[in-house]
Amino acid sequence: xxxxxxxxxxxxxxxxxxxxxxxxxxxxxxxxxxxxxxxxxxxxxxxxxxxxxxxxxxxxxxxxxxxxxxxxxxxxxxxxxxxxxxxxxxxxxxxxxxxxxxxxxxxxxxxxxxxxxxxxxxxxxxxxxxxxxxxxxxxxxxxxxxxxxxxxxxxxxxxxxxxxxxxxxxxxxxxxxxxxxxxxxxxxxxxxxxxxxxxxxxxxxxxxxxx
Amino acid sequence: xxxxxxxxxxxxxxxxxxxxxxxxxxxxxxxxxxxxxxxxxxxxxxxxxxxxxxxxxxxxxxxxxxxxxxxxxxxxxxxxx
Numbered sequence: 001x002x003x004x005x006x007x008x009x010x011x012x013x014x015x016x017x018x019x020x021x022x023x024x025x026x027x028x029x030x031x032x033x034x035x036x037x038x039x040x041x042x043x044x045x046x047x048x049x050x051x052x053x054x055x056x057x058x059x060x061x062x063x064x065x066x067x068x069x070x071x072x073x074x075x076x077x078x079x080x081x082x083x084x085x086x087x088x089x090x091x092x093x094x095x096x097x098x099x100x101x102x103x104x105x106x107x108x109x110x111x112x113x114x115x116x117x118x119x120x121x122x123x124x125x126x127x128x129x130x131x132x133x134x135x136x137x138x139x140x141x142x143x144x145x146x147x148x149x150x151x152x153x154x155x156x157x158x159x160x161x162x163x164x165x166x167x168x169x170x171x172x173x174x175x176x177x178x179x180x181x182x183x184x185x186x187x188x189x190x191x192x193x194x195x196x197x198x199x200x201x202x203x204x205x206x207x208x209x210x211x
Numbered sequence: 212x213x214x215x216x217x218x219x220x221x222x223x224x225x226x227x228x229x230x231x232x233x234x235x236x237x238x239x240x241x242x243x244x245x246x247x248x249x250x251x252x253x254x255x256x257x258x259x260x261x262x263x264x265x266x267x268x269x270x271x272x273x274x275x276x277x278x279x280x281x282x283x284x285x286x287x288x289x290x291x292x
Binding site for chain 2: 034037055058063114137141152157181184185187
């Protein structure tokens with residue numbers, strides 16, 4: 001999640017960096033180290049590549065800081081650079097992997113059937129502590145078609161608000177909402193079976209066995 | 212306003228983001244009170260978002276921050292030349 005850094009404080013830092021105190025750049029980017037890394041990671045699906053990309057993003061931001069316009073959020077600007085860096089790397093490694101969750105993405109936006117799991121509420125806390133579930137979630141996010149994944153990453157992983165997400169992706173807020181909803185529903189549908197299968201003793205399997 | 216399940220599903224995201232207008236919010240809430248299926252879908256989606264926002268889901272590589280700042284250090288030093 002992105003730290004809540006006051007834009008005024010950032011504006012002061014940026015002015016001072018440009019006026020001859022470049023070492024303050026360390027402080028400026030500290031709240032966004034995670035944002036930049038995860039943004040690229042979810043695109044390139046490789047940790048070393050993501051770390052390299054994050055470094056390049058920050059270096060590029062440093063070198064082009066004088067082109068940053070104060071009317072945008074610094075975080076939004078940084079995300080745009082990170083996404084460009086991610087795309088560049090994707091082209092390089094030619095990860096033209098298919099998006100299997102595309103199968104779940106019906107053509108008509110908004111018309112989507114979520115998966116039903118009536119006993120979810122009885123297990124959430126232990127489930128959320130499980131490492132495997134976090135792994136499954138990362139997999140599912142990687143499988144999302146790009147147009148849904150980019151919105152989900154910025155809104156729900158990075159915690160950017162709707163307006164910031166729309167600005168970073170160059171789209172309007174309505175489209176952000178529609179795609180975010182679709183992304184969440186696809187993930188819900190993908191993840192529910194893993195939750196179900198790891199909750200034994202709820203009757204289903206064994207009851208059928210003994211009846 | 213009376214909603215069926217399919218309509219409620221369309222508003223799950225808006226509900227979680229607290230963006231529904233009062234009339235719609237009320238209709239969704241009334242539906243959720245009596246519909247096990249929809250409230251399970253809502254809870255599972257909410258829990259996925261809790262998991263998503265958990266820093267442990269996407270962990271930074273060990274030493275990532277140190278390497279990043281060391282790299283920046285050298286770039287900043289060059290910029291002074």
